[in-house]
Amino acid sequence: MGSPPKISSEDDTAKVPVSISDDNASVAEGQFNVIGNFDSRPEALQGFSRKEVELLNQKLVRKIDCFILPIIGILYILNYIDRQNLAAAKLQGIMEDLNLSTQQFATAVSILFVGYLPFQIPSNLLITKIPRPGLYICGAALIWGGISAATAAVKNYHQLLAVRAVLGIVEAVFFPGAIYYLSAWYTKTELGKRIAGLYIAQQVGNAFGGLFAAAILKLDGAHGIAGWQWLFIIEGSATVGIAAIFAFIMPEFPHNSRILSNTERALAVWRIESEAGAAEGSEKESIFRGFAKALSDPKLWLLIFCNLLSQAQGSIANYFPTIVASLGFNRTISLLLTAPPYVLAGFVYYGLMYYSDRKNTAYPLIVSCISLSIVLYIILLSTTNIGALYFAMILLPFASVGPQLLMYKTISLHLARPISKRAVASALVNALGGTSNIWSSYLYYEPPHFYAAFGTLAGAAVLFIATISVYRWLVTRENKRLDSGDLVEIEKVKKGGVTDEMVQLGWRYEMY
Numbered sequence: 333m334g335s336p337p338k339i340s341s342e343d344d345t346a347k348v349p350v351s352i353s354d355d356n357a358s359v360a361e362g363q364f365n366v367i368g369n370f371d372s373r374p375e376a377l378q379g380f381s382r383k384e385v386e387l388l389n390q391k392l393v394r395k396i397d398c399f400i401l402p403i404i405g406i407l408y409i410l411n412y413i414d415r416q417n418l419a420a421a422k423l424q425g426i427m428e429d430l431n432l433s434t435q436q437f438a439t440a441v442s443i444l445f446v447g448y449l450p451f452q453i454p455s456n457l458l459i460t461k462i463p464r465p466g467l468y469i470c471g472a473a474l475i476w477g478g479i480s481a482a483t484a485a486v487k488n489y490h491q492l493l494a495v496r497a498v499l500g501i502v503e504a505v506f507f508p509g510a511i512y513y514l515s516a517w518y519t520k521t522e523l524g525k526r527i528a529g530l531y532i533a534q535q536v537g538n539a540f541g542g543l544f545a546a547a548i549l550k551l552d553g554a555h556g557i558a559g560w561q562w563l564f565i566i567e568g569s570a571t572v573g574i575a576a577i578f579a580f581i582m583p584e585f586p587h588n589s590r591i592l593s594n595t596e597r598a599l600a601v602w603r604i605e606s607e608a609g610a611a612e613g614s615e616k617e618s619i620f621r622g623f624a625k626a627l628s629d630p631k632l633w634l635l636i637f638c639n640l641l642s643q644a645q646g647s648i649a650n651y652f653p654t655i656v657a658s659l660g661f662n663r664t665i666s667l668l669l670t671a672p673p674y675v676l677a678g679f680v681y682y683g684l685m686y687y688s689d690r691k692n693t694a695y696p697l698i699v700s701c702i703s704l705s706i707v708l709y710i711i712l713l714s715t716t717n718i719g720a721l722y723f724a725m726i727l728l729p730f731a732s733v734g735p736q737l738l739m740y741k742t743i744s745l746h747l748a749r750p751i752s753k754r755a756v757a758s759a760l761v762n763a764l765g766g767t768s769n770i771w772s773s774y775l776y777y778e779p780p781h782f783y784a785a786f787g788t789l790a791g792a793a794v795l796f797i798a799t800i801s802v803y804r805w806l807v808t809r810e811n812k813r814l815d816s817g818d819l820v821e822i823e824k825v826k827k828g829g830v831t832d833e834m835v836q837l838g839w840r841y842e843m844y
Contacts, residue, residue: 372606376598389603392596396517396583399591401526403466403582404510405533407473410571411506412537413544414480414499415444417567419653420545421560423663429558434777436489441651442773443493447500449763452508456759457623459509460752466582469513472505473575481568484561508759515744515754516585519603520842521689524741528685531737535678535729546667606837626756629829632747634803635757639739639765641796645705645732645789647772656725658779659718669722677730684734685741694738694843695804702793705731709790713781721780732789735796738843746807746841747829768792807841814840 377385418426418441427437459465479499486492514526545563552559583589586600626632648655652673657666684701688694708731711724739761747757775785810828813821814835822835830839 374598374602376595392599399583401529403578405529408530408533409537412534413567414571417563421563423653424549424560425558426560430489432489438773440492440496442770444496444500445766445769447497448504449766451501451504452759452763455505456508456512456755460755463588464584465513467579469509470575470579470582472502474572476502477568477571481565484564508762511740511758512755520745524685524689527737527740528681531681532678535674543671546664623756626753632757635743636761636764638799639761640768641792642735643765644768644772644792647769651776673726673729680730685737692842694742698735698738698800699797701731701734702796706790706793709786712786804844807844811840
Protein backbone atom coordinates (compact mmCIF):
# COMPACT_ATOMS: atom_id res chain seq x y z
CA MET A 333 0.00 0.00 0.00
CA GLY A 334 1.30 3.49 -0.85
CA SER A 335 1.97 6.21 1.64
CA PRO A 336 -1.21 7.27 3.41
CA PRO A 337 -2.84 10.57 2.56
CA LYS A 338 -2.32 13.24 5.18
CA ILE A 339 -5.62 13.71 6.93
CA SER A 340 -4.37 16.19 9.47
CA SER A 341 -1.19 17.96 10.34
CA GLU A 342 -1.07 16.51 13.86
CA ASP A 343 2.17 14.76 14.69
CA ASP A 344 2.45 11.46 16.46
CA THR A 345 2.81 13.09 19.84
CA ALA A 346 -0.54 14.81 19.71
CA LYS A 347 -2.98 13.99 22.46
CA VAL A 348 -5.42 11.19 21.71
CA PRO A 349 -9.06 12.33 21.65
CA VAL A 350 -10.86 10.88 24.63
CA SER A 351 -12.61 7.64 23.74
CA ILE A 352 -13.46 6.57 27.25
CA SER A 353 -15.25 9.09 29.39
CA ASP A 354 -15.19 9.44 33.16
CA ASP A 355 -17.74 6.68 33.57
CA ASN A 356 -15.54 4.37 31.47
CA ALA A 357 -17.99 4.60 28.60
CA SER A 358 -17.42 4.44 24.90
CA VAL A 359 -18.71 7.74 23.55
CA ALA A 360 -18.05 7.12 19.88
CA GLU A 361 -18.22 4.05 17.71
CA GLY A 362 -14.93 2.98 16.23
CA GLN A 363 -12.70 4.41 18.95
CA PHE A 364 -10.61 2.35 21.32
CA ASN A 365 -8.70 3.62 24.31
CA VAL A 366 -5.58 1.52 23.82
CA ILE A 367 -4.52 3.85 21.02
CA GLY A 368 -2.90 5.73 23.88
CA ASN A 369 -0.07 3.17 23.63
CA PHE A 370 0.68 4.54 20.21
CA ASP A 371 4.33 3.49 20.05
CA SER A 372 3.25 -0.17 20.04
CA ARG A 373 1.52 0.20 16.66
CA PRO A 374 2.54 -2.35 14.03
CA GLU A 375 4.94 -1.58 11.22
CA ALA A 376 2.13 -1.15 8.68
CA LEU A 377 0.83 1.83 10.73
CA GLN A 378 4.20 3.50 11.42
CA GLY A 379 3.61 6.18 8.77
CA PHE A 380 0.28 7.23 10.22
CA SER A 381 -0.41 9.97 12.76
CA ARG A 382 -2.72 9.40 15.72
CA LYS A 383 -5.58 11.17 14.01
CA GLU A 384 -5.13 9.13 10.86
CA VAL A 385 -5.14 5.88 12.82
CA GLU A 386 -8.34 6.89 14.61
CA LEU A 387 -10.05 7.75 11.34
CA LEU A 388 -8.84 4.50 9.79
CA ASN A 389 -10.19 2.64 12.82
CA GLN A 390 -13.63 4.19 12.44
CA LYS A 391 -13.63 3.32 8.75
CA LEU A 392 -12.54 -0.24 9.59
CA VAL A 393 -15.40 -0.75 12.06
CA ARG A 394 -17.95 0.47 9.51
CA LYS A 395 -16.48 -1.84 6.89
CA ILE A 396 -16.54 -4.99 9.00
CA ASP A 397 -20.04 -4.09 10.20
CA CYS A 398 -21.25 -3.94 6.61
CA PHE A 399 -19.77 -7.33 5.76
CA ILE A 400 -20.11 -9.33 8.97
CA LEU A 401 -23.29 -8.24 10.74
CA PRO A 402 -25.79 -8.76 7.88
CA ILE A 403 -24.38 -12.23 7.14
CA ILE A 404 -24.28 -13.37 10.78
CA GLY A 405 -27.70 -11.82 11.45
CA ILE A 406 -29.42 -13.50 8.50
CA LEU A 407 -27.81 -16.85 9.26
CA TYR A 408 -29.03 -16.62 12.85
CA ILE A 409 -32.55 -15.81 11.69
CA LEU A 410 -32.43 -18.95 9.53
CA ASN A 411 -30.85 -20.94 12.36
CA TYR A 412 -33.58 -20.02 14.77
CA ILE A 413 -36.41 -20.49 12.29
CA ASP A 414 -35.16 -23.96 11.35
CA ARG A 415 -34.78 -24.87 15.00
CA GLN A 416 -38.10 -23.48 16.22
CA ASN A 417 -40.40 -24.27 13.29
CA LEU A 418 -41.50 -27.46 15.03
CA ALA A 419 -43.36 -25.26 17.54
CA ALA A 420 -45.28 -23.64 14.65
CA ALA A 421 -45.83 -27.04 13.02
CA LYS A 422 -47.63 -28.16 16.19
CA LEU A 423 -50.38 -25.65 15.38
CA GLN A 424 -50.54 -26.86 11.78
CA GLY A 425 -51.37 -30.51 12.29
CA ILE A 426 -48.08 -32.38 12.78
CA MET A 427 -49.34 -33.85 16.06
CA GLU A 428 -52.33 -35.42 14.33
CA ASP A 429 -50.56 -36.52 11.14
CA LEU A 430 -47.77 -38.31 13.03
CA ASN A 431 -50.01 -39.45 15.90
CA LEU A 432 -47.84 -37.74 18.51
CA SER A 433 -48.72 -37.55 22.18
CA THR A 434 -47.87 -34.44 24.22
CA GLN A 435 -44.90 -36.21 25.80
CA GLN A 436 -43.64 -37.45 22.43
CA PHE A 437 -43.78 -33.92 21.05
CA ALA A 438 -41.81 -32.68 24.06
CA THR A 439 -39.20 -35.36 23.37
CA ALA A 440 -39.03 -34.28 19.72
CA VAL A 441 -38.33 -30.72 20.89
CA SER A 442 -35.71 -31.71 23.45
CA ILE A 443 -33.91 -34.35 21.32
CA LEU A 444 -32.44 -31.56 19.21
CA PHE A 445 -30.42 -30.40 22.20
CA VAL A 446 -29.01 -33.87 22.83
CA GLY A 447 -26.97 -33.46 19.66
CA TYR A 448 -26.75 -29.67 19.75
CA LEU A 449 -25.09 -29.33 23.15
CA PRO A 450 -22.11 -31.73 23.21
CA PHE A 451 -20.96 -30.96 19.66
CA GLN A 452 -20.52 -27.25 20.38
CA ILE A 453 -17.27 -27.82 22.27
CA PRO A 454 -15.32 -29.73 19.56
CA SER A 455 -16.77 -27.41 16.95
CA ASN A 456 -15.51 -24.30 18.73
CA LEU A 457 -12.10 -25.88 19.31
CA LEU A 458 -11.95 -26.62 15.61
CA ILE A 459 -12.95 -23.13 14.49
CA THR A 460 -9.89 -21.61 16.22
CA LYS A 461 -7.65 -23.60 13.86
CA ILE A 462 -9.63 -23.18 10.64
CA PRO A 463 -8.31 -20.36 8.43
CA ARG A 464 -11.74 -19.80 6.87
CA PRO A 465 -14.30 -19.81 9.70
CA GLY A 466 -16.89 -18.17 7.43
CA LEU A 467 -16.86 -21.10 5.03
CA TYR A 468 -17.12 -23.51 7.97
CA ILE A 469 -20.16 -21.73 9.44
CA CYS A 470 -21.91 -21.32 6.08
CA GLY A 471 -21.26 -24.95 5.17
CA ALA A 472 -22.97 -26.03 8.37
CA ALA A 473 -25.92 -23.74 7.56
CA LEU A 474 -26.30 -25.30 4.12
CA ILE A 475 -26.38 -28.78 5.64
CA TRP A 476 -28.85 -27.95 8.42
CA GLY A 477 -31.14 -26.28 5.87
CA GLY A 478 -31.25 -29.51 3.89
CA ILE A 479 -31.97 -31.53 7.03
CA SER A 480 -34.74 -29.13 8.03
CA ALA A 481 -36.35 -29.43 4.60
CA ALA A 482 -36.13 -33.24 4.88
CA THR A 483 -38.30 -33.08 8.03
CA ALA A 484 -41.27 -32.76 5.67
CA ALA A 485 -40.72 -36.38 4.63
CA VAL A 486 -40.98 -37.96 8.08
CA LYS A 487 -43.83 -40.40 8.51
CA ASN A 488 -43.72 -41.29 12.20
CA TYR A 489 -42.43 -40.35 15.62
CA HIS A 490 -39.13 -42.22 15.41
CA GLN A 491 -38.20 -40.70 12.05
CA LEU A 492 -38.93 -37.25 13.49
CA LEU A 493 -36.62 -37.96 16.44
CA ALA A 494 -33.81 -39.06 14.12
CA VAL A 495 -34.05 -35.97 11.92
CA ARG A 496 -34.20 -33.60 14.89
CA ALA A 497 -31.18 -35.23 16.56
CA VAL A 498 -29.06 -34.86 13.41
CA LEU A 499 -30.29 -31.28 12.97
CA GLY A 500 -29.06 -30.47 16.46
CA ILE A 501 -25.58 -31.85 15.74
CA VAL A 502 -25.15 -29.68 12.64
CA GLU A 503 -26.66 -26.54 14.19
CA ALA A 504 -24.16 -26.85 17.06
CA VAL A 505 -21.63 -25.12 14.81
CA PHE A 506 -23.42 -21.81 14.57
CA PHE A 507 -24.22 -19.98 17.80
CA PRO A 508 -21.05 -20.52 19.90
CA GLY A 509 -19.04 -20.18 16.70
CA ALA A 510 -20.71 -16.86 15.90
CA ILE A 511 -20.06 -15.48 19.40
CA TYR A 512 -16.40 -16.48 19.19
CA TYR A 513 -16.15 -15.11 15.64
CA LEU A 514 -17.54 -11.71 16.67
CA SER A 515 -15.16 -11.52 19.64
CA ALA A 516 -12.27 -12.02 17.21
CA TRP A 517 -13.26 -8.85 15.33
CA TYR A 518 -14.66 -6.39 17.91
CA THR A 519 -13.26 -4.63 20.96
CA LYS A 520 -14.95 -4.57 24.37
CA THR A 521 -16.71 -1.25 23.67
CA GLU A 522 -18.09 -2.59 20.38
CA LEU A 523 -18.92 -6.22 21.14
CA GLY A 524 -22.09 -5.72 23.19
CA LYS A 525 -24.11 -4.09 20.43
CA ARG A 526 -22.98 -6.74 17.95
CA ILE A 527 -24.13 -9.53 20.25
CA ALA A 528 -27.37 -7.58 20.64
CA GLY A 529 -27.62 -7.57 16.85
CA LEU A 530 -27.36 -11.35 16.91
CA TYR A 531 -30.21 -11.63 19.40
CA ILE A 532 -32.25 -9.04 17.52
CA ALA A 533 -31.89 -11.31 14.50
CA GLN A 534 -33.19 -14.12 16.70
CA GLN A 535 -36.25 -12.07 17.58
CA VAL A 536 -36.79 -11.19 13.92
CA GLY A 537 -36.72 -14.91 13.24
CA ASN A 538 -39.23 -15.53 16.01
CA ALA A 539 -41.51 -12.67 14.93
CA PHE A 540 -41.52 -13.28 11.21
CA GLY A 541 -41.33 -17.03 11.70
CA GLY A 542 -44.81 -16.88 13.21
CA LEU A 543 -46.08 -14.56 10.48
CA PHE A 544 -44.45 -16.69 7.79
CA ALA A 545 -45.93 -19.84 9.30
CA ALA A 546 -49.38 -18.23 9.26
CA ALA A 547 -48.95 -17.45 5.55
CA ILE A 548 -47.70 -20.95 4.72
CA LEU A 549 -50.76 -22.38 6.47
CA LYS A 550 -52.73 -21.24 3.42
CA LEU A 551 -50.84 -23.84 1.35
CA ASP A 552 -52.27 -26.64 3.48
CA GLY A 553 -53.33 -29.41 1.11
CA ALA A 554 -51.74 -27.92 -2.01
CA HIS A 555 -50.35 -30.72 -4.21
CA GLY A 556 -51.34 -33.15 -1.47
CA ILE A 557 -48.81 -31.66 0.98
CA ALA A 558 -49.83 -30.63 4.49
CA GLY A 559 -49.22 -27.11 5.77
CA TRP A 560 -46.59 -28.22 8.30
CA GLN A 561 -44.71 -30.04 5.51
CA TRP A 562 -44.71 -26.89 3.35
CA LEU A 563 -43.30 -25.05 6.36
CA PHE A 564 -40.22 -27.28 6.56
CA ILE A 565 -39.74 -27.45 2.78
CA ILE A 566 -39.86 -23.69 2.17
CA GLU A 567 -37.85 -22.59 5.21
CA GLY A 568 -35.22 -25.30 4.82
CA SER A 569 -34.74 -24.63 1.11
CA ALA A 570 -34.33 -20.90 1.77
CA THR A 571 -31.53 -21.68 4.24
CA VAL A 572 -29.70 -23.85 1.70
CA GLY A 573 -29.77 -21.18 -1.01
CA ILE A 574 -28.75 -18.26 1.21
CA ALA A 575 -25.96 -20.20 2.96
CA ALA A 576 -24.48 -21.19 -0.40
CA ILE A 577 -24.23 -17.52 -1.40
CA PHE A 578 -22.79 -16.39 1.94
CA ALA A 579 -20.07 -19.08 1.82
CA PHE A 580 -18.31 -17.06 -0.88
CA ILE A 581 -18.48 -13.64 0.82
CA MET A 582 -18.26 -14.16 4.60
CA PRO A 583 -14.88 -12.78 5.87
CA GLU A 584 -12.19 -14.84 7.59
CA PHE A 585 -10.36 -13.79 10.75
CA PRO A 586 -8.81 -10.28 10.88
CA HIS A 587 -5.24 -11.51 10.24
CA ASN A 588 -6.09 -13.22 6.95
CA SER A 589 -9.25 -11.46 5.77
CA ARG A 590 -9.47 -10.91 2.02
CA ILE A 591 -11.81 -7.93 2.38
CA LEU A 592 -9.13 -5.87 4.18
CA SER A 593 -6.01 -4.15 2.91
CA ASN A 594 -2.65 -4.91 4.55
CA THR A 595 -2.95 -1.77 6.66
CA GLU A 596 -6.51 -2.60 7.73
CA ARG A 597 -5.49 -6.15 8.65
CA ALA A 598 -2.66 -4.83 10.82
CA LEU A 599 -5.02 -2.44 12.58
CA ALA A 600 -7.73 -5.09 13.02
CA VAL A 601 -5.26 -7.43 14.75
CA TRP A 602 -3.69 -4.64 16.84
CA ARG A 603 -7.11 -3.58 18.18
CA ILE A 604 -7.69 -7.03 19.70
CA GLU A 605 -4.11 -7.62 20.83
CA SER A 606 -4.07 -4.29 22.65
CA GLU A 607 -6.99 -5.34 24.87
CA ALA A 608 -6.25 -8.98 25.61
CA GLY A 609 -2.60 -9.47 24.65
CA ALA A 610 -3.27 -11.70 21.63
CA ALA A 611 -5.52 -11.99 18.62
CA GLU A 612 -6.56 -14.88 16.39
CA GLY A 613 -3.62 -16.11 14.35
CA SER A 614 -0.98 -14.67 16.72
CA GLU A 615 -1.13 -17.16 19.59
CA LYS A 616 0.41 -20.65 19.42
CA GLU A 617 -1.00 -22.30 22.53
CA SER A 618 -2.58 -25.69 21.84
CA ILE A 619 -6.32 -26.18 21.95
CA PHE A 620 -5.92 -28.86 24.62
CA ARG A 621 -4.01 -26.52 26.92
CA GLY A 622 -6.70 -23.88 26.38
CA PHE A 623 -9.33 -26.51 27.14
CA ALA A 624 -7.58 -27.43 30.40
CA LYS A 625 -7.26 -23.79 31.43
CA ALA A 626 -10.94 -23.25 30.79
CA LEU A 627 -11.94 -26.22 32.96
CA SER A 628 -9.69 -25.10 35.83
CA ASP A 629 -11.18 -21.61 36.06
CA PRO A 630 -13.88 -21.38 38.79
CA LYS A 631 -15.33 -18.27 37.14
CA LEU A 632 -16.24 -20.37 34.11
CA TRP A 633 -18.28 -22.80 36.21
CA LEU A 634 -20.18 -19.96 37.84
CA LEU A 635 -20.94 -18.53 34.39
CA ILE A 636 -22.05 -21.97 33.18
CA PHE A 637 -24.49 -22.29 36.07
CA CYS A 638 -25.74 -18.73 35.49
CA ASN A 639 -26.31 -19.49 31.83
CA LEU A 640 -28.07 -22.76 32.65
CA LEU A 641 -30.53 -20.81 34.78
CA SER A 642 -30.79 -18.11 32.11
CA GLN A 643 -31.37 -20.55 29.25
CA ALA A 644 -34.09 -22.20 31.30
CA GLN A 645 -35.89 -18.86 31.01
CA GLY A 646 -35.25 -18.92 27.26
CA SER A 647 -37.01 -22.28 26.90
CA ILE A 648 -40.19 -20.24 26.61
CA ALA A 649 -39.32 -19.68 22.94
CA ASN A 650 -39.72 -23.42 22.26
CA TYR A 651 -43.35 -23.24 23.40
CA PHE A 652 -44.28 -19.61 22.86
CA PRO A 653 -46.89 -20.32 20.12
CA THR A 654 -48.45 -22.89 22.48
CA ILE A 655 -48.43 -20.42 25.39
CA VAL A 656 -50.11 -17.74 23.27
CA ALA A 657 -52.61 -20.28 21.89
CA SER A 658 -53.67 -21.00 25.49
CA LEU A 659 -55.43 -17.62 25.44
CA GLY A 660 -58.14 -19.26 23.33
CA PHE A 661 -57.55 -17.77 19.87
CA ASN A 662 -57.53 -19.80 16.65
CA ARG A 663 -54.31 -21.05 15.06
CA THR A 664 -53.79 -18.13 12.68
CA ILE A 665 -54.46 -15.44 15.29
CA SER A 666 -52.20 -17.24 17.79
CA LEU A 667 -49.32 -17.27 15.29
CA LEU A 668 -49.85 -13.58 14.53
CA LEU A 669 -49.90 -12.71 18.24
CA THR A 670 -46.44 -14.23 18.68
CA ALA A 671 -44.88 -11.44 16.59
CA PRO A 672 -45.30 -8.27 18.77
CA PRO A 673 -43.43 -9.64 21.83
CA TYR A 674 -40.43 -10.54 19.67
CA VAL A 675 -40.42 -7.20 17.86
CA LEU A 676 -40.41 -5.40 21.22
CA ALA A 677 -37.65 -7.71 22.48
CA GLY A 678 -35.47 -6.75 19.52
CA PHE A 679 -35.67 -3.05 20.37
CA VAL A 680 -35.07 -3.68 24.08
CA TYR A 681 -32.06 -5.91 23.35
CA TYR A 682 -30.38 -3.15 21.39
CA GLY A 683 -31.17 -0.63 24.15
CA LEU A 684 -29.73 -2.95 26.81
CA MET A 685 -26.49 -3.56 24.96
CA TYR A 686 -26.11 0.05 23.86
CA TYR A 687 -26.38 1.09 27.51
CA SER A 688 -24.05 -1.73 28.56
CA ASP A 689 -21.39 -0.66 26.06
CA ARG A 690 -21.79 3.02 26.84
CA LYS A 691 -21.72 2.68 30.62
CA ASN A 692 -19.49 -0.42 30.68
CA THR A 693 -21.92 -2.27 32.93
CA ALA A 694 -23.74 -5.60 32.97
CA TYR A 695 -24.64 -6.72 36.49
CA PRO A 696 -27.41 -4.15 37.22
CA LEU A 697 -29.00 -4.86 33.83
CA ILE A 698 -28.99 -8.61 34.41
CA VAL A 699 -30.59 -8.25 37.85
CA SER A 700 -33.20 -5.78 36.54
CA CYS A 701 -34.28 -8.06 33.68
CA ILE A 702 -34.48 -11.19 35.76
CA SER A 703 -36.36 -9.39 38.55
CA LEU A 704 -38.94 -8.23 36.00
CA SER A 705 -39.30 -11.79 34.73
CA ILE A 706 -40.14 -12.98 38.27
CA VAL A 707 -42.98 -10.44 38.42
CA LEU A 708 -44.23 -11.62 35.02
CA TYR A 709 -44.20 -15.27 36.11
CA ILE A 710 -46.33 -14.34 39.11
CA ILE A 711 -48.85 -12.66 36.78
CA LEU A 712 -48.96 -15.73 34.52
CA LEU A 713 -49.45 -18.02 37.50
CA SER A 714 -52.10 -15.99 39.29
CA THR A 715 -54.61 -14.50 36.84
CA THR A 716 -57.00 -15.64 34.11
CA ASN A 717 -57.50 -12.15 32.66
CA ILE A 718 -56.56 -12.40 28.97
CA GLY A 719 -55.31 -8.81 28.81
CA ALA A 720 -53.03 -9.28 31.80
CA LEU A 721 -51.77 -12.63 30.51
CA TYR A 722 -50.92 -11.27 27.06
CA PHE A 723 -49.29 -8.19 28.62
CA ALA A 724 -46.98 -10.52 30.58
CA MET A 725 -46.32 -12.53 27.41
CA ILE A 726 -45.34 -9.36 25.53
CA LEU A 727 -42.69 -8.48 28.12
CA LEU A 728 -41.47 -11.97 28.93
CA PRO A 729 -39.23 -12.65 25.87
CA PHE A 730 -36.92 -9.69 26.52
CA ALA A 731 -37.01 -9.97 30.32
CA SER A 732 -36.20 -13.69 30.36
CA VAL A 733 -33.68 -13.81 27.50
CA GLY A 734 -32.06 -10.36 27.84
CA PRO A 735 -29.55 -11.52 30.48
CA GLN A 736 -28.14 -14.07 28.04
CA LEU A 737 -26.76 -11.28 25.84
CA LEU A 738 -24.91 -9.82 28.78
CA MET A 739 -23.68 -13.26 29.80
CA TYR A 740 -22.02 -13.86 26.43
CA LYS A 741 -20.43 -10.43 26.50
CA THR A 742 -19.10 -11.26 29.97
CA ILE A 743 -17.65 -14.56 28.75
CA SER A 744 -15.89 -12.99 25.77
CA LEU A 745 -14.30 -10.22 27.86
CA HIS A 746 -13.65 -11.93 31.20
CA LEU A 747 -12.24 -15.19 29.77
CA ALA A 748 -10.24 -13.65 26.94
CA ARG A 749 -6.94 -15.58 27.14
CA PRO A 750 -5.72 -17.84 25.80
CA ILE A 751 -7.77 -17.64 22.61
CA SER A 752 -8.55 -21.36 22.70
CA LYS A 753 -9.84 -20.87 26.27
CA ARG A 754 -12.28 -18.20 25.05
CA ALA A 755 -13.50 -20.53 22.32
CA VAL A 756 -13.97 -23.39 24.80
CA ALA A 757 -15.64 -21.10 27.33
CA SER A 758 -18.20 -19.86 24.78
CA ALA A 759 -19.04 -23.42 23.79
CA LEU A 760 -19.09 -24.84 27.31
CA VAL A 761 -21.33 -22.09 28.66
CA ASN A 762 -23.80 -22.52 25.81
CA ALA A 763 -23.59 -26.32 25.76
CA LEU A 764 -23.93 -27.08 29.47
CA GLY A 765 -26.26 -24.15 29.99
CA GLY A 766 -28.39 -25.38 27.14
CA THR A 767 -29.13 -28.66 28.92
CA SER A 768 -31.94 -26.75 30.60
CA ASN A 769 -33.75 -26.84 27.25
CA ILE A 770 -33.99 -30.62 27.56
CA TRP A 771 -35.69 -30.93 30.92
CA SER A 772 -37.69 -27.69 30.61
CA SER A 773 -39.46 -29.05 27.52
CA TYR A 774 -41.45 -31.37 29.77
CA LEU A 775 -42.83 -28.57 31.97
CA TYR A 776 -45.26 -26.94 29.54
CA TYR A 777 -48.60 -28.53 30.32
CA GLU A 778 -51.82 -27.48 32.10
CA PRO A 779 -52.59 -24.30 30.12
CA PRO A 780 -53.17 -21.42 30.53
CA HIS A 781 -51.14 -21.15 33.77
CA PHE A 782 -48.50 -23.81 33.02
CA TYR A 783 -47.85 -24.09 36.74
CA ALA A 784 -44.90 -26.48 36.46
CA ALA A 785 -43.11 -24.33 33.87
CA PHE A 786 -43.62 -20.85 35.28
CA GLY A 787 -43.19 -21.98 38.88
CA THR A 788 -39.88 -23.67 38.06
CA LEU A 789 -38.66 -20.71 36.01
CA ALA A 790 -39.50 -18.27 38.80
CA GLY A 791 -37.41 -20.33 41.21
CA ALA A 792 -34.56 -20.52 38.68
CA ALA A 793 -34.70 -16.73 38.29
CA VAL A 794 -34.22 -16.20 42.03
CA LEU A 795 -31.27 -18.61 42.03
CA PHE A 796 -29.83 -16.83 38.99
CA ILE A 797 -29.76 -13.50 40.84
CA ALA A 798 -27.99 -15.13 43.78
CA THR A 799 -25.39 -16.85 41.57
CA ILE A 800 -24.54 -13.82 39.45
CA SER A 801 -24.14 -11.83 42.68
CA VAL A 802 -21.56 -14.36 43.89
CA TYR A 803 -19.77 -14.00 40.54
CA ARG A 804 -19.77 -10.23 40.95
CA TRP A 805 -18.21 -10.56 44.39
CA LEU A 806 -15.52 -12.86 42.99
CA VAL A 807 -14.40 -10.61 40.11
CA THR A 808 -14.56 -7.51 42.32
CA ARG A 809 -12.15 -9.25 44.71
CA GLU A 810 -9.84 -10.10 41.79
CA ASN A 811 -9.83 -6.46 40.66
CA LYS A 812 -8.88 -5.32 44.17
CA ARG A 813 -5.96 -7.73 44.10
CA LEU A 814 -4.82 -6.34 40.74
CA ASP A 815 -5.18 -2.78 42.01
CA SER A 816 -3.16 -3.51 45.14
CA GLY A 817 0.16 -3.76 43.29
CA ASP A 818 1.11 -6.57 45.68
CA LEU A 819 2.94 -9.25 43.67
CA VAL A 820 1.63 -12.02 45.92
CA GLU A 821 -1.97 -10.88 45.38
CA ILE A 822 -1.42 -10.48 41.64
CA GLU A 823 -0.06 -14.04 41.43
CA LYS A 824 -3.34 -15.26 42.96
CA VAL A 825 -5.25 -13.51 40.16
CA LYS A 826 -2.97 -14.99 37.51
CA LYS A 827 -3.87 -18.47 38.76
CA GLY A 828 -7.44 -17.61 37.75
CA GLY A 829 -6.48 -17.04 34.12
CA VAL A 830 -5.05 -13.51 33.90
CA THR A 831 -1.75 -13.47 31.97
CA ASP A 832 1.39 -11.36 32.42
CA GLU A 833 0.52 -9.46 29.25
CA MET A 834 -2.92 -8.63 30.57
CA VAL A 835 -1.44 -7.38 33.86
CA GLN A 836 0.98 -5.18 31.95
CA LEU A 837 -1.88 -3.77 29.89
CA GLY A 838 -3.75 -2.80 33.07
CA TRP A 839 -6.52 -5.28 32.25
CA ARG A 840 -9.46 -5.58 34.69
CA TYR A 841 -12.70 -7.53 35.05
CA GLU A 842 -15.11 -4.85 33.91
CA MET A 843 -18.91 -4.34 33.90
CA TYR A 844 -19.43 -5.76 37.40
